[in-house]
Amino acid sequence: MNTEILGSVLQVVAMVVLAYPLGRYMAKVYKGERTWSDFMAPIEKWIYKLCGINPQEEMNWKKFLVALLTINVFWFFWGMILLVCQGCLPLNPDGNAGQTPDLAFNTCISFMVNCNLQHYSGESGLTYFTQLFVIMLFQFITAATGMAALAGIFKAMATRSGKQIGNFWNLLVKSCTRILLPLSLIVGFILILNGTPMGFDGKMELTTLEGARQSVSQGPAAAIVPIKQLGTNGGGYFGVNSAHPLENPTFLTNMVECWSILILPMAMVFALGFYLKRKKLAYTIFGVMLFAYLLGVVGAHYYEMNGNPRIDEMGIAQNRGAMEGKEIRLGSAATALWSQTTTVTSNGSVNGMHDSVMPLTGMMTMLNMMINSWFGGVGVGFMNYYTFIIIAVFISGLMVGRTPEFLGKKVEAREMKIAMIVALAHPFIILVGTGIASYLAVHQPELAGAWLNNPSFHGLSEMLYEYTSAAANNGSGFEGLGDNTYFWNFTTGLVLILGRYLPIVGQVAIAGLLASKKFIPESAGTLKTDTGTFAVMTFAVILIVAALSFFPALTLGPIAEYLSL
Template identity: 40%
Template sequence: MTFQGWILILGFVAILLALTRPVGAWLFALYEGRRTPLHLVLGPVERGFYKLSGIDPQAEQGWRRYALHMLLFNVTLMAFTYAVLRLQGVLPANPQGLAGLSPHLAFNTAVSFTTNTNWQSYGGESTMSNLSQMLGLTIHNFLSAATGIALAFALFRGFARRESASIGNFWADMTRVTLYVLLPISVVYAIFLIASGVPQTMAGVVDVQTLEGARQSILLGPVASQEAIKMLGTNGGGFFNANSAHPFENPTALTNLVQMLSIFVLGFGLTWTFGEAVGNTRQGWAILSAMIILFLAGVFVTYSQEAAGNPVLHHLGVAGSNMEGKEVRFGAAASALFAVVTTAASCGAVNAMHDSFTALGGMIPLFNIQLGEVVIGGVGAGIYGFLLFAILAVFVAGLMVGRTPEYVGKKIESREVKLAVLAIAVLPLMILGLTSLSAVLQAGLAGPLNKGPHGFSEILYAFTSAVGNNGSAFAGLTANTPYYNGLLGLAMWFGRFFVIVPMLAIAGSLAAKRHVPESAGSFPTTDGLWVGLLVGIILILGGLTFLPSLALGPIADHLAMIRGTLS
């Protein structure tokens, strides 16, 4: 590890902390439905949407109606995207003349982008037309991200409201987030990327002559527009197969830093929004503190392992950090930081191949997703996932002080605890169940490139990424098969919506409760003890659940590497 590397890491966190309050304040204005300066320009557009669709933004919805509208909207979008991908060969804006996708690949991709996962069983530049990239995929990058933030707003209202039967209006929340946050930032962001050298064109291919005199075809397309929302909305799907390791997606050290910042910035801001919503910003800072502790611990392990390099190669006389699968433009520090950022959030974009990390360096991105991607988490999804853990933590604290647990003025009773456990249990049940199935069936064993512990890690990472709605991969797995496309598609759907529905039920239950004033017997939820309890609950649940699978995969791989065996 180097001093410059840690300056990058600590400077990255410092910039985000400086942005937390202004970003959170902007999101809080939308949470409350207040006007912003952008309403002067985009207000008529918002009102036009409501008029065309017959929606009354002031009409409040209970949690069941909120959930129903959200599910119907996402199912409709998924069906639309499936149709676009299947009919790609006969649709316009297809300069390469690419054929439509197979049924199983179209299903997997449609589910992937609907659920904010953006898992890719395909090479973007060789599979998707410009129309498919823009209409079929980029539209989801906006709307799936907006859905996540809208759902976070709904849970915030559950904690903030008193004896209310409603938690907001899904259509109003989603429209405002899209128009006043995601769209304007993405436009400015895309212009910055274009100025930095990222292509934005409807051309498909440019033929050039190399220095050696050979002819080479360079693939182009509307890259910058997709790249901006891919990062900001923690989506992660790459226009090119190499993702953010490709110089057309991520050309410079500055774009690399801005991409990492954009992955985290809304997640940081939402913690402040939550604190403001419940009337105590210290609650938001406490949550953010726990997230940062987990994040920095993960960065330390990953960076130290990648900087230390591979002892087997050192024995052969190849000194230095582990640069396999990494861009020399970024090096070990920026690559390790990017890997932890993209898996701490629900993003999945990569600037290095996680399959080529050292065993323990690759374990941290895997473990980040297994924790539920709540270290910062996806836009909206991270904060509402973290609050599910907070409900369990305050329940444990209530048992310790011998009274009914309370959190931000609401009693946490058996209904909320059961629903939180149900939502959190989806991840281990799906991840471990589908991994074990694929580790014994011939169709599953046909996927991994490697045998032994590393091959097991490739399978485990795939289902962890799918259920956790991350989208990154140990790329040694051949996933474009009917078996993996089908199972991974189901895993993504369950991992997204079987967490959301219980969470919305919790929001509805909390909104209907009275506010309970804090008393001398209340467990404080803004101090260091609370932060430590949150961190402990998350690590204990993750460790107890996934440690056996990690022991079979990356830990066994690490021990083999120490003995001089590589897989």
């Protein structure tokens, strides 16, 4: 077997194998059972006392959402102030200036919603202070917010009858102290041992092989990169993200970081099975997600390792595949795997430029984000899949002439309306944003000329990718797009807000409404949701919604570009 392909296979196997015990541990944490991390309890009690929180107070879904949204509003103002004023704050040895208000708005919203869409270059657009007290802080809090929301849904799904779905603050703190922090420390130590910088000195002055002088940024990268990956955040400490040799020094760190992106989203699916004591349901859901992920992985490997046919026509050998925009030390297969891993989740970090991948690989990265249900971000990935489960249950119930039920609760018109709004809002905000940008590109070329470095099909793909990435809270981009402008900062900022909070509000509301309903014991006529048949049904519903919504736009972009090769 090709060693590059073998490396990809081993990474995927490691993700699946390690996700199972981690999922069991996470279920115990959220159920309040005894675990090895109980030594963190005194620290958690100190946090609750300092913040005036009663962690034992149960919340209904409305109070749960109020707490979730309140903390996000607070951190928005915190981030805006620090980003604009960062030039005057300490830990700024390189003398970086404060961000403009429009860029600070986009940056703050982006990291607050777990997207980390970056319209700046990390080493020059931020200081060490804001890297730590805005970026790293938000990467812990926003990841924990999604995990807490899913844990609340777990409790709602497990209850026979009741309106309480847990305490948001308790779930938020435990997600940080007992899951994200320990894993980040492990990954951080691996990165430090392999050369990722961890300090507060200014730029290093080096002499290149040609004898020229070069300034190389450093800083506390090893503290930030682990949570960027584990929290499915993705914001790069350096401008080129994990393609940078200090952020991702070796093939070992590349494997560890790629593993870190997907391990928690995978584990959350297994945690569902342990929490509800319905392992078969978890295996069914995991199987659908893994199948869809592997389809993209296989396709990306094929196109990236075979290279560009236009270069073949020139008689130039391509022993390493399509390598433009990729790191030679990592290879085309490693970038192909990463491109699918980072977009099948809401991570968005890159170890090569997605703008340079082959057209159909680019289409698959976009399609992963358009569907936004294959593993997804920590917590919110399964929540998006949960929306489609509700739709599939309702459709299946209509097909067999029975009132649809899920886990013993009737799915009725109110839940279905919320699910459809959530499902259709995603393509709506993506396509409307792309349509407006495309209109301006055609009718206001003097404005859009600064945006697009590529004309025709690829230019459309760049704009479509940007809004897709924002709506899916992903953060990666086709970086041929010049996006640090008032238009892109504000429009993607709006898409970021809608793409994050509208689904969370809708999904938690559905779970809360179902939890308050009377439990109906399973009978011979109950629709089984843990079978292969229902898995295929859910998969079909997701693909149909995505295909009908996005296929025309994909045809005009990456598919047309592929056919033009």
